[in-house]
Amino acid sequence: MTTPVMLRETRHGEGDHVVELVLDRPEALNAISTAFAEQIASATRRLADDRSVRAVVLSSAVERAFCVGADLKERNGLSDAELMAQRVITRGAYGGVLALPVPALAAIEGFALGGGLELALACDLIVAGQGAQVGLPEVSVGVIPGGGGTQLLTRRVGWSRAASLIFTARRVPAQEAAALGVVDEVVAAGSARDRALELATLIAGHSPVGIRSAKRAMRLGADVDLATGLEVEDAAWRTTAFSADRQEGVSAFAERRRPRWPDV
Known part of the structure; x- marks a missing residue:
């Protein structure tokens, strides 16, 4: 059935x-x-x-x-x-x-x-x-x-x-x-x-890489000590900082337009 x-x-x-x-x-x-x-x-x-x-x-x-x-x-x-x-x-x-x-x-x-x-x-x-x-x-x-x-x-x-x-x-x-x-x-x-x-x-509507990275940092950092949590955050930040999303986000802000996020 x-x-x-x-x-x-x-x-x-x-x-x-x-x-x-x-x-x-x-x-x-x-x-x-x-x-x-x-x-x-x-x-x-x-x-x-x-x-x-x-x-x-x-x-x-x-x-x-x-x-x-x-x-x-x-x-x-x-x-x-x-x-x-x-x-x-x-x-x-x-x-x-x-x-x-x-x-x-x-x-x-x-x-x-x-x-x-x-x-x-x-x-x-x-x-x-x-x-x-x-x-x-x-x-x-x-x-x-x-x-x-x-x-x-x-x-x-x-x-x-x-x-x-x-x-x-x-x-x-x-x-x-x-x-x-x-x-x-x-x-x-x-x-x-x-x-x-x-x-x-x-x-x-926000950066897919940014949103995923923020959630990952928050989840992984929730149950560790502060120092470890800050290392988790830093790793997530590095993922976003060198991404195409970051480049597009900064360009869109400077040009006063909506970001066109790259496919992830």
Whole structure:
């Protein structure tokens, strides 16, 4: 039997440099099944190798939810061996989003729970609609956030705030999530996708070499001491300083025109 397509891809903007990955499993509120995880992993691997991509947006075709997390109905029927086999696939999905070399943005409307919030946390920026609710409820069903949540949320908001959210398994509304630092921006309900695409388009207009190098420096430098981090930054700077993008950027500034970035 043919596996239904649960992840749709759309290109946006001048040059089609912004890629939108739309979660589209409405009957399950985008719960992540094994097949769904495979599709996310496959898409992100392909996009990571596509040098024309300058920004990626994760959104949902489902009005009520960005993603409600793991497909617990499927998981309930798995043997221990099958669960471990699934684990490899789901880690590939979350890791694939995290490993994107270009900025990734999540557009959250409705529920972003468990693995759904973890997909968003794997992105660099999170935009939430006013009616969104986020949470990591895994401890309430006997597991822990296993899609990067214990690590990414702690790095994003700090130990005590992450501990409060993970240990209590509570859901928080968009405005509280923004105050805690879980999401970066709250917009009117129903407009998170538009805002995320707006930001992605702005990002895509800047130097591809510069953006990729900045993200790499920030990611690699986040968990090392300052001296090592500054060396990481210096290596990334050298990549940009002697690139065609730097030459074009300086020329465009001097000539008061929009840069025409070379193909990367």
